[in-house]
Amino acid sequence: MLKNDIFLRALLKQPVEYTPVWIMRQAGRYLPEYRAIRQKAGSFMSLCKNKTLACEVALQPLQRFNLDAAILFSDILTIPDAMGLGLHFETGEGPIFRYPVRDIKAVRSLEIPDSEDALSYVTDAVSLIKKTLNGSVPLIGFSGSPWTLATYMVEGKSTKEFKLIKGLMYNEPETVHLLLEKLAAAVTDYLNAQIRHGADVVQIFDTWGGILTPEAYREFSLQYMERIIKGLIRQREGREIPVILFTKNSGLWLEAIVKAGATTVGLDWTINMADARRRIGDKVSLQGNMDPCLLYASPTRIRQEVKKILHDFSDGGKIKTGHVFNLGHGVHPGVNPDNVCAMVDAVHEFSQ
């Protein structure tokens, strides 16, 4: 049914002809054709909520680059928005919530949205992208992790310090746990809806788990991702649905992370791929992990780094399955698309 299923096979550690590649935030501001649609749509959330435009931008990077997977175009903060927090974006400020959640009363009053209803603009986009892809490559669905959603819901906006969410976590852990329980239920429902509508793989983005102590990470982030993974649809039409878990800055905690039950663990660039494989690579497949800033370097330098990362994962130069090439975080808006092309082609060339 899929013309190119090498991404799924690599995730599941089945034989592959080469190392597949996709890019976090591959549909985004670094592409001029994205910026054109973004302008047409008005606000960023209008773009997310218009399934035709969301489908169009999701497919743009596949027209330019030889990518092995597509990803739903959406935002990680759709669930809190559906809970009534009033998500909007201000230029240079990032996401803002009009109604942050900062005490037990506010947490108690939150209702878990029915994804098929309150988030139908997402499931509609999944259906349309899946249909338009026409089996060319697999489609990735995604969600923010409960902890990552909670940081934005409590802070109300991006932060460097995490004063409010951490203050609440240390002073009233039960309030944060209630919030995370609700979010875990909402994320499970949301990812299952995406799977039912056509997502072949799902990724949980835990952007902010890495700001925690090891103990708090397990208690406030990992525990809830594990709960979600247990509740996900893992088979559809006889095929396994892999789950990718990505916590930025979590290289120290890999041994704990593999126990959460994900098929694949995403890595940022602060860990060496050979070390990661030695530590956990027999238990899960790995995704990553080029420094996104390498895309500011020359194609020659990019090719050199791709070769190094592929070699680090390999058996002494012999490419093996279980590796999906990616950046260690989303592609930066200022990057030249030609450099992205150099990276994608180098992955295929050097892994054959």
Add this chain to the structure above:
Amino acid sequence: MLKNDIFLRALLKQPVEYTPVWIMRQAGRYLPEYRAIRQKAGSFMSLCKNKTLACEVALQPLQRFNLDAAILFSDILTIPDAMGLGLHFETGEGPIFRYPVRDIKAVRSLEIPDSEDALSYVTDAVSLIKKTLNGSVPLIGFSGSPWTLATYMVEGKSTKEFKLIKGLMYNEPETVHLLLEKLAAAVTDYLNAQIRHGADVVQIFDTWGGILTPEAYREFSLQYMERIIKGLIRQREGREIPVILFTKNSGLWLEAIVKAGATTVGLDWTINMADARRRIGDKVSLQGNMDPCLLYASPTRIRQEVKKILHDFSDGGKIKTGHVFNLGHGVHPGVNPDNVCAMVDAVHEFSQ
């Protein structure tokens, strides 16, 4: 000569009666008495450059809390300022350089400042603080690491993405190496001047080493800190001058870091103290590592965390030398000083 030298003894793994404690950024905005002097001084740099006021604020936290060390009051960016980059601070923006350094020509024209001359306001402050302390506790001198200084010098200001410095590093490594060589020479001279003027210990702050790949960290940050450590005065009046090396977000690389020759390695809160001690604690002493956001919690919760960290470092509850308690990064400006007091007292109480 020193009335309280327990900090030095813990760094050197000599017997101690309890675990000593100081706090990164202990003289700072969270203290109302600091804010009063800061206002009087005008700009932040005027405060750094006025030895009387710099001495006054350096001593403020020692009047409030039972700290085991004082630290020079200064900024990490004094060296690039002395190189002529025009440092200034804008509210809410952090440090700005009027003349950033972005190509080989600019790097070549940089001159290494003579610390006793161009940075005499720092050595004067060291002398005055040392004299005013009158042997009560040891005095810590400090500098930013070459890599950390280079990030600000190239970017020209604070950044989340590090596009310019990393672009330069990946495209023209030789330009960045020349910059780092000059900075390593300047930092060595600067720290030696501080030692000659009375610093009993020096700390190298590598705030941004942790944004690198493991390979780039060794090549562009650690290598230069090792070079500095080799060039430092390590004995004065028959007493050893310990060196503390602190790279934020470096928990994955501890085995490499201990080889740089520092007496002590500073840890942030993303690593468990027992794990760190198991991995490297017999080779160096350790400093850290409470999450600074714990100071937003209640004194009861703070005491609980202090106890946990002390226990993690201990031999099954028996406190041992080689640990200096600190936060895992600087104290946040919004913290209540009473909570800092609760932390300091708890360290002494629980480690006796």
